[in-house]
Structure formats: structure tokens, C-alpha cells
Amino acid sequence: MSKRNLTLLTDLYELTMMQGYFYAKDANETVIFDAFYRDNPDGNGFAIAAGLEQVIEYIEDLHFDPEDIDYLRSTGIFKEDFLEYLADFKFTGDIYAVPEGTVVFPREPLVKVIAPIMQAQLVETALLNIINHQSLIATKTSRIVHAAGGDGVMEFGLRRAQGPDAGIYGARAAMIAGCIGTSNVLCGQMFDVPVKGTHAHSWIMSFPDELTAFRTYAKLYPSACILLVDTYDTLKSGIPHAIQVFKEMREAGIPLTFYGIRMDSGDLAYLSKEAKKMLDAEGFTDAVISASNDLDEGLISSLKNQGAAINSWGVGTNLITSKDCPSFGGVYKLAAIKDKATGKFIPKIKLSENEEKITNPGNKTIYRIYSRDSHKIIADLICLVGETYDENNSLLLFDPVATWKKTLLAPGTYTMKEIMVPIFKDGVCVYHSPKVMEIREYCKKELDTLWDETKRLVNPHEVHVDLSNELWHMKTRLLDAYHFE
Numbered sequence: 102m103s104k105r106n107l108t109l110l111t112d113l114y115e116l117t118m119m120q121g122y123f124y125a126k127d128a129n130e131t132v133i134f135d136a137f138y139r140d141n142p143d144g145n146g147f148a149i150a151a152g153l154e155q156v157i158e159y160i161e162d163l164h165f166d167p168e169d170i171d172y173l174r175s176t177g178i179f180k181e182d183f184l185e186y187l188a189d190f191k192f193t194g195d196i197y198a199v200p201e202g203t204v205v206f207p208r209e210p211l212v213k214v215i216a217p218i219m220q221a222q223l224v225e226t227a228l229l230n231i232i233n234h235q236s237l238i239a240t241k242t243s244r245i246v247h248a249a250g251g252d253g254v255m256e257f258g259l260r261r262a263q264g265p266d267a268g269i270y271g272a273r274a275a276m277i278a279g280c281i282g283t284s285n286v287l288c289g290q291m292f293d294v295p296v297k298g299t300h301a302h303s304w305i306m307s308f309p310d311e312l313t314a315f316r317t318y319a320k321l322y323p324s325a326c327i328l329l330v331d332t333y334d335t336l337k338s339g340i341p342h343a344i345q346v347f348k349e350m351r352e353a354g355i356p357l358t359f360y361g362i363r364m365d366s367g368d369l370a371y372l373s374k375e376a377k378k379m380l381d382a383e384g385f386t387d388a389v390i391s392a393s394n395d396l397d398e399g400l401i402s403s404l405k406n407q408g409a410a411i412n413s414w415g416v417g418t419n420l421i422t423s424k425d426c427p428s429f430g431g432v433y434k435l436a437a438i439k440d441k442a443t444g445k446f447i448p449k450i451k452l453s454e455n456e457e458k459i460t461n462p463g464n465k466t467i468y469r470i471y472s473r474d475s476h477k478i479i480a481d482l483i484c485l486v487g488e489t490y491d492e493n494n495s496l497l498l499f500d501p502v503a504t505w506k507k508t509l510l511a512p513g514t515y516t517m518k519e520i521m522v523p524i525f526k527d528g529v530c531v532y533h534s535p536k537v538m539e540i541r542e543y544c545k546k547e548l549d550t551l552w553d554e555t556k557r558l559v560n561p562h563e564v565h566v567d568l569s570n571e572l573w574h575m576k577t578r579l580l581d582a583y584h585f586e
């Protein structure tokens with residue numbers, strides 16, 4: 102795909118604010134912005150961070166082409182000095198982020214940008230656009246994969262995605278979160294992920310009869326032979342014809358390595374159980390029985406509860422559009438401004454009537470605390486950069502709102518890991534993005550650090566995200582200072 106310049110992929114107000122900073126303030130003032138979200142999508146117990154590789158590409162390519170400048174000039178909003186400044190614009194700051202595939206929780210920074218205010222402001226919109234979309238689809242996919250309980254889930258959503266980008270990057274996010282393959286060929290090419298598929302009803306309908314269609318397909322693709330059995334009558338025609346073709350393959354000595362059926366309509370519980378009986382009776386006990394048709398995590402769980410004999414799932418619309426939760430509420434908030442005289446960051450806070458919406462000030466990082474025995478997550482601790490911890494000491498965690506709720510971790514019972522890593526240093530990328538299939542492996546391990554109670558689909562157990570003592574006091578001091586009569 103030809104490279105696109107996404108520099109103007111921003112809200113106008115970022116540019117009007119930049120012009121304001123340029124004329125009305127020190128445009129080189131260094132600031133810190135945090136990208137974080139407030140609620141897990143879909144009532145889930147966690148989210149999966151995704152999209153960082155595309156954020157890195159976007160930041161590395163930030164520049165205003167002459168036609169961008171001409172366009173901005175044509176709006177009549179921007180002055181020549183500012184447009185001249187934009188002609189030489191590039192990102193020179195630092196970025197820290199949580200790696201893709203990491204399980205994350207509300208209120209903790211997923212990305213932290215430390216840069217001159219002009220730069221940090223501009224990148225807000227695209228950064229959120231990328232992270233919000235991919236984290237949404239990765240989180241939705243993890244629910245679907247969880248419901249499938251170890252069966253393979255294929256991503257089939259391209260035709261229903263909200264445009265090409267949502268199809269490509271949604272499929273990328275779906276792979277990160279555990280799909281075994283995607284039908285999206287461009288995604289396969291771009292990210293080196295497995296492409297998979299069966300065939301459509303049109304294949305069957307294009308032949309004089311179903312049996313001929315199945316035989317022709319089996320001849321062409323004997324090592325990946327999944328036949329769609331519901332074009333005419335699943336039990337009376339589709340499955341018997343599929344069995345006939347598998348028998349012919351067996352008799353001809355063609356190895357039946359990956360073969361089976363796909364059902365795309367009807368009562369999938371009943372039909373799959375009948376299909377299993379019919380296949381087993383002919384010795385095809387290892388046949389794949391796959392299902393598709395507007396599936397999601399709820400339907401897959403229900404089909405499993407009904408004892409459906411399905412062992413492979415094709416999921417499109419509900420996954421790629423995250424249909425029952427169409428947005429991920431990531432926001433980007435100013436957390437600190439560097440004092441030129443002292444070189445220290447002055448923490449900034451955003452107040453709100455709604456306690457949830459009050460931001461966490463300062464230059465922060467995140468420590469993840471694990472149980473030493475089980476390696477499951479005990480809590481996340483947002484703290485200030487520079488704070489040090491020693492796992493050989495006890496650690497007191499407390500709820501940042503209901504501060505009397507405390508947990509004392511004894512020395513030797515827990516381990517800590519900083520989960521934000523450096524991505525850019527002085528405008529130079531210092532991070533190597535793993536390949537998508539590597540991120541997928543990492544994500545699988547990340548999911549193992551969650552208790553089953555956090556992974557359940559309905560009313561999951563909430564993982565605590567606490568503030569360090571130092572950060573909590575800083576926040577409280579700032580809140581106390583804002584006392585309006």
C-alpha cells in the first residue's frame with residue numbers, strides 16, 4: 102500500500118491551539134500528556150493495548166508537505182510565520198508506552214508523550230484514533246477467543262468493517278488477541294499473519310449440483326478442505342455429500358489432514374451434534390466442525406452450554422465492528438509542564454464534578470505487582486517517575502478513593518515490574534516493534550497473568566489500580582489548592 106501522510110489526520114483545534122502556543126506562549130515549553138481510558142469496553146475486566154506500531158509509524162513520519170501547508174493557508178485561519186514553522190516540523194520528544202498485547206486497566210497511562218507543547222498537542226487525535234480502535238478490537242476479540250475455550254477463532258469481518266482501515270487494523274488487533282487466522286489477505290501480507298478461509302455459497306451455487314461443487318473443491322484443496330454444508334439442506338444434502346467426498350478422498354489414499362464442514366445457518370447446536378454423529382459413524386472423528394453466522398462471545402458461550410459439537414469458529418461482523426460496544430474511551434490529558442528555571446515538572450490536574458474524571462498529575466509510570474507464587478496480577482500501582490521500590494520490603498497498597506481499604510503485601514510474597522517502556526528518545530525511535538505473531542504469543546502469556554474471575558465475561562472481578570503514596574499526596578495537595586467559594 103502506498104504510504105500515506107497522516108500529519109493532517111488531526112482535529113482542527115489541535116492546529117489552532119498550536120498556532121496559539123506559537124504566538125502567545127513559549128512554543129518550546131516541554132509538557133507531559135497521558136493517554137489513558139476510564140472504563141473497560143463491554144463490561145470486560147481488562148483491555149488489551151494495541152496499535153503502538155502504527156503510532157510509531159505515524160510519529161516517525163510526522164511532517165507537513167508543501168501541499169499540506171498550502172491547504173492550511175487556504176483555510177484562512179493560519180498566519181505565514183506559523184505556516185513557515187510547520188514546514189520544518191518534526192517530532193523531537195520522548196514517548197513511553199505499554200507494549201502491544203499487554204493487559205491494561207482503566208486510568209493507567211497506555212502512552213505518555215513528553216515533548217514541546219506544539220508537538221505533544223498535535224499528536225493527540227491520531228494517537229487516540231489508532232490506540233482506541235485497535236485496543237477496542239483486541240479487547241472484543243479476547244472475549245470471543247475466551248468464549249471459544251481453546252477452539253480456533255478465525256476473523257471473517259472485512260466485508261462488514263467500517264471501511265478498509267478498520268478491516269486491516271481490526272484484523273491485526275484480532276490476531277494480537279488470539280485469532281488463529283484472518284480471511285483478510287491484505288492484513289496477511291502487511292503483517293505476516295496466517296490467512297485462512299473456506300468458500301462461499303456462491304461456489305456451490307455456481308455448479309450444477311452440490312456434490313460436484315464439493316468434489317471440485319476437494320480436488321483443488323485436499324489439505325485444507327472445509328466444505329460449506331448449508332446451501333440447500335444441511336442434514337439431508339450438505340453433510341451426506343461432504344461425507345461422500347471425504348470417503349472418496351480416503352479411498353483414493355488422499356491424506357485427510359485438515360478437513361471438515363462449515364455451517365452458516367440454522368440451529369447450530371442441533372445441527373452440529375447431528376453432523377458429529379454422522380461424521381463419527383463414518384470414521385471421520387477428527388473432522389473440523391466449524392460454524393459462522395453473526396456469532397459473538399455470548400452466542401459462542403451459549404452454543405458451548407448447549408453442548409454444540411463445534412470446534413472451530415468464524416466470526417465477522419460482531420468482532421470487527423465490536424458491535425455491542427463500538428468505542429474505546431481513550432483520552433489524552435495534560436499531566437505536567439516543565440519549569441524552565443528549575444527543569445522540574447510542575448504537575449497539572451483536571452478537575453471534575455465526577456471523581457472518575459479527575460486526572461492523575463505528574464510524570465508517572467506503572468508498576469505491575471504479581472503474586473510471587475502464582476504470578477497472577479495483584480494490582481497495578483501508578484507512581485511518580487523516580488520512586489523506588491524493593492520487593493524485599495513490605496508494600497502497603499490502598500484504594501485511592503476509599504483510602505481506608507488497604508492491603509499489606511509481605512516481603513517475598515510479591516514481585517514488581519515496570520510496564521511502560523521507552524519508545525522515542527529525543528524524537529528517535531528506540532523501540533523495536535515485535536511481529537504481530539510474536540505480540541500474539543506475548544498477549545497469551547499476559548492473559549495467563551489474570552485470574553479467571555477477571556476473565557469471565559459477565560461482572561468480572563475488578564483489578565485494583567492504585568496510586569503510590571507520593572502520587573496520592575501530590576494529587577490531594579493539588580485538589581486542596583483548588584478551593585472555590
Ligand SMILES: Nc1ncnc2c1ncn2[C@@H]1O[C@H](COP(=O)(O)OP(=O)(O)OP(=O)(O)O)[C@@H](O)[C@H]1O
Nearest residue numbers: 365366367368369370371393394395396400403407
Ligand atoms: N442453538 C443456538 N442457540 C442460540 N443461537 C443460535 C443457535 N443456532 C444459531 N444461532 C444464532 O441465531 C441467529 C439466527 O440464525 P438463523 O440461521 O436461524 O437465521 P439467519 O441468520 O437469518 O439465517 P441465514 O444466515 O440463513 O439468513 C444467528 O446469530 C445464529 O448464530
Ligand SMILES: O=P(O)(O)OC[C@H]1O[C@H](OP(=O)(O)OP(=O)(O)O)[C@H](O)[C@@H]1O
Nearest residue numbers: 257365393394395396415416417418419
Ligand atoms: O456472520 P459474520 O460473523 O459476519 O461472519 C461472516 C459471514 O460472512 C459470510 O456470509 P455473508 O454475511 O456475506 O452472507 P450471509 O449472511 O448470507 O451468510 C459468511 O458466510 C459469514 O456468515
Ligand SMILES: O=C(O)c1cccnc1
Nearest residue numbers: 257284297298299300415
Ligand atoms: O472463508 C470463509 O469461510 C469466509 C470468509 C469471509 C467471510 N465469511 C466466510
